[in-house]
Structures are given as C-alpha cells and as structure tokens.
Amino acid sequence: MKPVNFKVEARAGRARTGVLTTPHGVIETPAFVPVATKANVKGILPETLKELGAQVALANTYHLYLQPGEAVVRGAGGLNAFMNWNGPTMTDSGGFQVFSLGAAYGRSITKIAKGEENARDAGVAVYDEGVQSQHGQLAVIDEEGVTFTSHLDGSLHRFTPERSVEIQHALGADIFFAFDECTSPTADYEYQRDAMRRTHRWAERSLKAHRQNLHANKKQGIFGIVQGGRYEDLREESAKEIASMDFDGYGIGGSFSKEDMMGALQAAVRHLPEEKPRHFLGIGEPGDLLLGIAEGMDTFDCVAATRLGRHGTIYTMQGTINLTNEQYTNDFTPLDPARIVPGTEGFTRGYVSHLLRSGEMLGQVIASMHNLGFILKLVDGAREAIQEGRFGAYREAFVRSYAA
RNA sequence: GCGGCGUUAGCUCAGCUGGUAGAGCUCUCGGUUGUGGUCCGAGCGGUCGUGGGUUCGAGUCCCACACGUCGCC
Secondary structure: OOOOOOEEEEEEEOOOEEEEEEEEEEEEEEEEEEEEOOOOOOEEHHHHHHHHHOOOOOEEEEHHHHOOOHHHHHHHHOOOHHOOOOOEEEEOHHHHHHHHHHOOOOOOOOEEEEEOOOOOEEEEEOOOOOHHHOOOOOOOOOOOOEEEEOOOOOOOEEEEEHHHHHHHHHHHHEEEEOOOOOOOOOOHHHHHHHHHHHHHHHHHHHHHHOOOHHHHHOOEEEEEEOOOOOHHHHHHHHOOOOOOOOOOOEOOOOOOOOOHHHHHHHHHHOOOOOOEEEEOOOOOEEEEEEEEEOOOOEEEOOHHHHHHHOOOOOOOOOOOOOOOOOHOOOOOOOOOOOOOOOOOOOOOOHHHHHHHHOOOOOHHHHHHHHHHHHHHHHHHHHOOOOOOOHHHHHHHHHHHHOOO
C-alpha cells in the first residue's frame, strides 16, 4: 500500500472530484492548498487555517533548508509536528527558486506574463559565472543541478535532484515534488525545450532517489512536474514523458501568459493518467482556479490570497478591492457582504482599512483570513457543484459576478 | 533690551560662489499567481515667513518687521 492514494469520485466534463488519502489525513478535491513557505501560513494560526476550510498546507524546501535547516525540522518530528499542523502537508522542491532567484532576480518578472510582454527577451536562467556576477543573479544551472547563493547571507549552496529529495525526506511532508526548473515566461522556445528535457532527467533522478529510500517510501508520495512553458507541443511532450514515470501524482509547473494558460494546461492534462492526482503549481487567482478545475486539475497552491491580503487587497464577489483606498475609510459594511468568512464576522472595511493604514498586524491577519476563506470556499463550492452536476453554471455565475 | 541660529511640500529637511526649487516620509492610485514581497511602481503637492531694496534676474545678497529657539544683561 502506497502512502498516497487517489480516487476519482464525480465528473463534470473534464472537471472531477476526488479523495486524496495521505498519512496525515484525507484531502477532498478539488482543493486549494494554502502556502506555508517557511512552515507557516503568514499570519494565520493552524487552528484558524482549519476553520477557514484548509485541508493541507505547502511548505518550501529552499527556504526551510536555509533556515532553520532540514535537520531542525526532522528533529522536531517532521513538518507537521514542527508547525503544529495536524493535517496533510506538501513541500515544493526548490525548483521555483531556481527561477525566482535566477532569471527573475532583480527584474519584475513573474511566472505569469502579461499580454504583449511575452516572448522576445530570452530571459533564461543559465548563466556562467561572469554573467552571474555581472547581473547579481543568485542561481546558476548546469546539467547536474543548481548552484545558488543564499538570499539571507550570500553563502554558496548547491541543489541536485538527489539533494532536494534528501532534504524533502527530512522535512517529511506527505507529498513532495521532484526537483525541476521553472523557466521564465520570457525564455524562447529553444530554451524552454532544453530546460524541459533537463527537468525530465531531473524527474527521473528525483524518483529514483526517492524509491531507493524504503523508509521514506512508506510515508511520503512524490509528484513529478510537467514543464514546457506556453508551448503546447512542449507541454504535450513533457506530460507524456513525466506520465511515463511512476509518480504518485503530477504537478503542472512553469510559466506562461494568461492567454496561453488554458492551451498549455489542456495539452498537458490530456496525457496525464486519469487515476492520479494533478496539482497546479502556483495557481491561482479565483478565475484561474475555476479554469484549472474545469480542465481536470485537483489541487492548487498560490501565494496570491495571503500576499494580496497583506498588502490590502481583498477578494469580493464583485472582484478585488484595495482596502487602503480612501473610499473605504468610512465604509462600515462587511469585507464582502456576499461572502462572510468564518472568524471575520463583524469586521468592517473601514476598520480593516484603518488597521492596514496604521500598520497594525491584525489588519494583515484579517485580510489574509478573508482572502484564504474566500478562495477555499470558492473551490469547495466547485466541488459541490461538480458532484451535483452544475459546475458549468457555477463557474459561469462566479465569473460573471467577479468580472462585473 | 542685546546677540546668535532658524523660518523652503501635510511632516522632517537639502538647495556651493544669485539663473523662477529637490529628497525621504505622509497622502492618492496602480501592481502582486510553486512568497528574495511590512514589497514594487506612478502621481498629487510649494506665490521658498512678511514687506521693501540691489540686480537683466533673488530661496540665495542688503534692510526692516513677524514668529520660533538658544544665550547674555
């Protein structure tokens, strides 16, 4: 019996509901996974997280490796015990940091390119030492792995697929990801292809490293990651290749522009096995979650809800609003009258606006709670809608209201 | 009463030898999709204490006054 199992329950077109079983509990999918990079969801107590409806949390290998070090987490009894979270956990492999500390470092590039900003500029992540010092990049990639300097103290470190898996074994999450490279959306086709094939080789090595550790195999599942940027032929090649490896589930990673997201997703999902769980890495915004669910994705993680909340933007059924705007200082209505999140009842826009403007941490906490609750409820609603055969209408109604 | 210093954006302050003004913060508004994010970007905002004078030209030099502040009788 494998530690991580998945069972599809209901379907609506390509969308589906399922149950993902892990050693620390069950995840009913589709599910949104709050991001707990440094073994905490910024500003949210585990107990609160549960009340908001979260079933699972995702921490980061790169960050926990640098601080406090994976040995500390292992010493605490693993990620769950360490962060006092009794539900399922996941860890990301550190592959995303290859991008955020490499090609994206010091530039305003995110994994989602906007409209015209696409292509052109070959913002690749492979740099030789000279270019590295020239541009202040923190990561350099070669066939074996990634050498990077810590953003905390400048010290030199190296990740290989084997090392990433070793660290993730120490962290002990129920589900962890193979070491990959998240390319920049500005990288050209040739670079995307080469990086993707390198990621495939790394996937094989990650899987092998995991299967060799019999102890870890009893307690942890490993997901492989599909890459290929915004190119459908690359997505297809990547999905076939990764699907041919015996992973416990699959993640879809990488970058694309908003316009290409659906095409890239469809091209990949088509070639993933039906009976395995699929995770959409780093997605997303409310509309993108429903898009992903419609295309058959099961789990999602994204920093947007908490990051936006900390900076004063909250989700409402009518779209996002920035609470620090002047117009909300005297607005004593609920954060979103159409969606009251558990634990935030009674807090008004004007009050939270005041807290945020005056730098009170409670403002960030309430806004983060609201956004997390909003997203969790949205995805939970999608699950119900799929089971009741009305997902299309559910999605349409939300998009119409949210975009209006 | 005498003397010194000060008076420039809402706040705290830069503006050399004269060429009609800048910064940081605040404020207003954007941005944020596997968290290098109490972050990033843009914008609004001043008849330079008042009144004279010198000069082609004064925030800059001169005089007087007002206000603040420190010191001395």
